[in-house]
Amino acid sequence: MDILNPFECSEEKAWCPGCGNHALLEGIKRALFELEKEPHEVLIASGIGQAAKLPHYINTNGFNGLHGRAVPPAAGAKIANSDLTVIIHTGDGDSYGEGGNHLIHNIRRNLDLTHFVHDNQIYGLTKGQASPTTGKGHITGIQTEGVQLEPFNPIALGISLDCSFVARTFVGDQEHMVETMKSAIRHSGYALVDILQPCVVFNKVNTFKWYKDRVYHLERDHDVSDKVEAFRRAQEFGERIPIGIFYVNEKPTYMESVEYISEREPLVRKKLDPKSAVPLMDEFY
Ligand SMILES: Cc1ncc(C[n+]2csc(CCOP(=O)(O)OP(=O)(O)O)c2C)c(N)n1
Ligand code: SF4
Numbered sequence: 001m002d003i004l005n006p007f008e009c010s011e012e013k014a015w016c017p018g019c020g021n022h023a024l025l026e027g028i029k030r031a032l033f034e035l036e037k038e039p040h041e042v043l044i045a046s047g048i049g050q051a052a053k054l055p056h057y058i059n060t061n062g063f064n065g066l067h068g069r070a071v072p073p074a075a076g077a078k079i080a081n082s083d084l085t086v087i088i089h090t091g092d093g094d095s096y097g098e099g100g101n102h103l104i105h106n107i108r109r110n111l112d113l114t115h116f117v118h119d120n121q122i123y124g125l126t127k128g129q130a131s132p133t134t135g136k137g138h139i140t141g142i143q144t145e146g147v148q149l150e151p152f153n154p155i156a157l158g159i160s161l162d163c164s165f166v167a168r169t170f171v172g173d174q175e176h177m178v179e180t181m182k183s184a185i186r187h188s189g190y191a192l193v194d195i196l197q198p199c200v201v202f203n204k205v206n207t208f209k210w211y212k213d214r215v216y217h218l219e220r221d222h223d224v225s226d227k228v229e230a231f232r233r234a235q236e237f238g239e240r241i242p243i244g245i246f247y248v249n250e251k252p253t254y255m256e257s258v259e260y261i262s263e264r265e266p267l268v269r270k271k272l273d274p275k276s277a278v279p280l281m282d283e284f285y
Helices: 020-034 051-057 071-080 092-098 100-109 154-160 174-186 208-214 227-234 274-284
Strands: 042-046 061-064 085-091 114-119 165-170 191-196 215-217 241-248
Touching: 020 051, 020 085, 020 114, 020 174, 020 191, 042 051, 042 071, 051 061, 051 085, 051 114, 061 071, 071 085, 071 100, 085 092, 092 100, 092 114, 114 174, 154 165, 154 191, 154 227, 154 241, 165 174, 174 191, 174 241, 208 215, 227 241
Parallel strands: 042 061, 042 085, 085 114, 114 191, 165 191, 215 241
Antiparallel strands: 165 241
């Protein structure tokens, strides 16, 4: 244990040895430490799944909600306390399946949230059913003849919705992952980062080696403001898989663009006056 890192937590982890979540957890602790954040300044919100256990294993504020519902409480916390660094950790099933609607509309709202999707291309916690990112033809215990549907493309979705920051990284490239995490956390606006990770038990197709053999860095001169080129690169997922920051679209955040919020003090700084509740209690009692 690195006693110098205030994000360390001694809670025993309920993940298999070799699960990509271990490297991801180490990466987020390092990213926050290198950004000189303090544990009390950070909130990590998650839903349900193996990925969603992450707030249990890091020393920050945490919110563990319902499957697919990590984004709304994260958005609420940010609106109530804009000083917080709010980070969402979800699985691919959690955010691209059940919680897809929240993802879409929060990309549109552009709150200053960082969203890390642990993409193991499978439902890990519920024992290996296909998720939206599982490849076509992949045989699982339920999809016994192979997945019939085309996989969901989160990078293309983010770019098409003009998401303000869209990136992909891989747990097997720790330097790249930590730097991408730091850029996403520093970014003002909704930052969506798809993080490729193996599930060593239930995904025998997209293994660590499978990813390692395919991922390569987007070129240094990749123009993150070029939406058409970013979209073109987002189509590449097969024998070669680009990782890096695909698209950055600087625009006002929700807090800046909604007058009702931007003109008022965040809720968390308002003085409480318990007496002001009395007329309401009288009215409804
Ligand atoms: C509303 C609801 N639907 C379904 C479930 C069952 N469920 C729990 S976790 C999960 C899938 C988790 O997969 P993913 O989000 O990809 O995360 P992973 O476990 O792979 O990290 C499902 C379907 C649930 N708990 N609640
Ligand atoms: S089943 Fe898969 S996702 Fe769950 S802890 Fe094990 S390796 Fe990780």
